[in-house]
Amino acid sequence: MYGLKVLLPVALLVTLLAASGTEASRILGILPSVGRSHYIIGAGLMKALLDAGHEVTIVSPYPMKGAPPDRHRDILLPELSEAHGVSGPDLFEYKNAPNLVVLYLVYNEFGPMSSESVLQHPNMVELMRSGEKFDAVIVESFASEVLYGLAEHFGGQLIVFSPFGASMWTNELVGTPYPYSYIPHTFLSYTNEMSFWQRFSNALVAHVDKFYYRNVFLPKQEQLYRRYFPEAKLTFQETLESVRLAFVNQHFTLSYPHPYAPNHIEIGGIQIQPPKELPEDLRKYIDSSPHGVIYFSMGSMLKGRNFPEEKRTAFVNVFRGLKENVIWKYENETLPNRPKNVLIRSWMPQSDILAHPKVKLFITHGGLLGTTEGLYNGVPMVGIPIYGDQELNLARAEKAGYGVKLDYETLSEETIAAAIGRVLSDPSYTKNAQTISGRYRDQPLGPAKTAVYWVEYVIRHGGAPQLQSPSVKLSFIEYNLLDVYAVMALIALSALIGSFALVKVTLRRLGLVKGAKSAAGRGVGAQERKKTK
Numbered sequence: 376m377y378g379l380k381v382l383l384p385v386a387l388l389v390t391l392l393a394a395s396g397t398e399a400s401r402i403l404g405i406l407p408s409v410g411r412s413h414y415i416i417g418a419g420l421m422k423a424l425l426d427a428g429h430e431v432t433i434v435s436p437y438p439m440k441g442a443p444p445d446r447h448r449d450i451l452l453p454e455l456s457e458a459h460g461v462s463g464p465d466l467f468e469y470k471n472a473p474n475l476v477v478l479y480l481v482y483n484e485f486g487p488m489s490s491e492s493v494l495q496h497p498n499m500v501e502l503m504r505s506g507e508k509f510d511a512v513i514v515e516s517f518a519s520e521v522l523y524g525l526a527e528h529f530g531g532q533l534i535v536f537s538p539f540g541a542s543m544w545t546n547e548l549v550g551t552p553y554p555y556s557y558i559p560h561t562f563l564s565y566t567n568e569m570s571f572w573q574r575f576s577n578a579l580v581a582h583v584d585k586f587y588y589r590n591v592f593l594p595k596q597e598q599l600y601r602r603y604f605p606e607a608k609l610t611f612q613e614t615l616e617s618v619r620l621a622f623v624n625q626h627f628t629l630s631y632p633h634p635y636a637p638n639h640i641e642i643g644g645i646q647i648q649p650p651k652e653l654p655e656d657l658r659k660y661i662d663s664s665p666h667g668v669i670y671f672s673m674g675s676m677l678k679g680r681n682f683p684e685e686k687r688t689a690f691v692n693v694f695r696g697l698k699e700n701v702i703w704k705y706e707n708e709t710l711p712n713r714p715k716n717v718l719i720r721s722w723m724p725q726s727d728i729l730a731h732p733k734v735k736l737f738i739t740h741g742g743l744l745g746t747t748e749g750l751y752n753g754v755p756m757v758g759i760p761i762y763g764d765q766e767l768n769l770a771r772a773e774k775a776g777y778g779v780k781l782d783y784e785t786l787s788e789e790t791i792a793a794a795i796g797r798v799l800s801d802p803s804y805t806k807n808a809q810t811i812s813g814r815y816r817d818q819p820l821g822p823a824k825t826a827v828y829w830v831e832y833v834i835r836h837g838g839a840p841q842l843q844s845p846s847v848k849l850s851f852i853e854y855n856l857l858d859v860y861a862v863m864a865l866i867a868l869s870a871l872i873g874s875f876a877l878v879k880v881t882l883r884r885l886g887l888v889k890g891a892k893s894a895a896g897r898g899v900g901a902q903e904r905k906k907t908k
Contacts, residue, residue, distance in 0.1 A: 524600050
């Protein structure tokens with residue numbers, strides 16, 4: 376009994392010390408994108424840090440719901456989201472534009488405009504003038520390099536996150552290699568097994584992109600950096616080199632293995648939470664579907680209501696002939712000629728719907744957020760890529776056997792019905808999706824705890840310089856060893872020339888070269904004497 380009395384206080388003290396081992400940090404999150412899918416990834420990261428007990432301030436067009444008010448603050452930029460509202464642009468128009476044109480628009484319009492809108496907004500200006508300091512500043516990496524200057528301004532460690540997978544934008548920051556032989560460019564529809572001409576195209580596009588990024592885009596970002604951070608002690612290049620962590624919305628079980636630098640961390644699916652109870656009407660609708668349910672959503676940026684009439688009518692006619700019920704994220708209150716087996720809503724709890732066991736198929740645009748949620752729940756897909764990385768994501772789906780890709784230009788009743796029938800009638804699609812789901816779920820910590828660990832690690836170790844790859848400070852010539860290879864070539868050429876010279880000298884000393892010349896001379900002389908006679 377005496378021993379127990381002694382052990383109880385000791386155990387309590389150990390527990391208290393363990394609980395206070397990591398002090399709460401002040402973290403600033405910069406989530407500038409108006410795209411809901413981008414925001415959801417950043418919000419998932421911020422929520423993980425809140426759940427870990429940290430104090431989080433979020434600069435974003437959207438408020439975070441359900442966050443503890445004592446440790447959470449929103450710096451709202453509502454004007455930024457107006458273009459994403461009901462009167463927003465019809466992004467289906469980008470289907471006719473090559474992906475590289477979309478990439479050009481990201482570099483020259485979407486990224487810079489979003490960054491400047493943040494830095495010019497009165498609420499952000501007020502925060503920058505407040506004199507507040509943060510332990511870490513986490514910024515979305517989406518053609519937004521000028522915003523990295525906020526880390527020095529607020530005195531925090533610079534951390535970035537990518538709303539899609541590993542790309543040049545994050546690789547360049549932390550020194551992750553990007554072998555073009557088996558890792559496709561984000562805006563191409565290749566897989567990790569490419570033909571010669573695909574590897575040729577992949578390398579060409581990647582090098583052109585890198586050249587444009589370094590020589591055109593970054594100089595423009597540097598001009599903005601000097602304008603908005605005139606008192607910065609770090610140069611723009613030093614700011615880029617000061618990135619401590621780069622999170623990517625990716626996981627190797629959902630894509631391909633990548634050769635990451637130590638501070639390049641996969642957190643794919645960080646937005647996924649344990650499924651919540653569905654709203655009553657949705658729950659009853661799904662539960663009462665004897666043949667199961669098909670869920671249809673084109674994401675947050677694309678609007679189902681913006682489908683051209685002939686394509687929308689094709690979907691309606693196909694759905695009318697199905698025995699399954701359909702839940703369609705459709706942004707208008709009414710759908711012309713809506714079949715009885717189709718339920719429409721302008722907003723859907725997507726992940727919770729996909730978690731329901733009666734959902735048999737996910738019709739999607741192929742965004743990374745949606746495809747990750749679909750795979751997490753083991754739901755096969757029919758995909759209609761429009762722009763960006765959607766082609767790449769759906770190329771993976773076809774290669775791995777959990778989805779079928781449809782071409783937007785050739786959408787018709789026939790092609791839609793054939794794709795849906797193919798996936799529903801072939802159990803291998805569901806089996807493959809469930810196999811990948813099992814692999815993805817088999818993680819030691821999961822994306823949220825992984826992200827929290829590394830943020831706290833960087834803060835604990837003063838930026839964790841031990842994680843930094845020295846390659847970020849190397850020039851293109853140094854990194855690719857072009858100077859070394861040039862010297863090697865010069866040495867080899869010198870050795871070759873020297874060897875020839877040595878052989879020639881040796882032959883002369885042995886009399887072989889001279890004898891050959893004398894013999895040749897005697898032969899010529901004999902011929903001349905014969906001519907004289």
